[in-house]
């Protein structure tokens with residue numbers, strides 16, 4: 638049976654805050670995620686410092702022409718992240734270039750970061766997606782982009798928990814599914830639109846769930862993470 642692992646999103650503009658959360662969550666989460674907010678505010682040296690010997694999901698969602706994305710990933714690969722993100726909507730050539738760049742830059746295949754393609758942001762519902770010019774439901778568009786990304790060299794997909802079952806039906810166990818938009822029962826949805834609880838996401842087949850504010854805003858982040866791990870185990 639698949640075991641779903643927990644990533645804590647450390648979204649902050651402060652190195653001290655990120656370090657403090659990372660230390661208090663050591664042993665409670667399976668990886669930490671640093672993203673745009675932290676990286677733009679604090680820089681790549683700070684990413685290295687917080688990641689230290691922790692498993693790192695570096696979620697910078699690259700989206701540009703193939704050459705630029707490839708060069709960007711070549712610059713990021715030495716940081717030692719386990720997972721890096723690009724937008725699937727960048728297209729086949731961009732995804733292929735991204736994969737090739739990671740293979741060329743990383744000396745040992747075993748140390749190559751997983752290339753994850755973001756499908757449809759979990760903050761978008763159907764009306765929000767249509768406003769972007771996409772005449773499909775989020776589920777249809779996630780499936781479309783998921784197929785394209787996996788056929789172009791992605792190792793996995795970022796999607797909401799609502800799309801896990803259709804993705805598994807279409808693509809089987811191959812894609813590593815990393816799932817944000819996770820809210821323990823009773824917690825605020827914030828800006829997320831396609832949400833599920835940790836238990837629902839693990840039952841649906843998530844490999845990893847990503848949880849930010851329900852952990853970082855808790856009075857006791859370590860206890861909040863431990864409660865999510867308990868929920869995953871007993872689902």
Ligand SMILES: O=c1ccn([C@@H]2O[C@H](COP(=O)(O)O)[C@@H](O)[C@H]2O)c(=O)[nH]1
Nearest residue numbers: 646672757758759817818847848849850
């Ligand atoms: O579709 C996506 C892709 C990435 N994210 C990121 O996950 C975390 C979620 O944080 P919460 O505080 O739990 O909402 C955040 O860092 C996003 O950048 C996402 O939410 N949806």
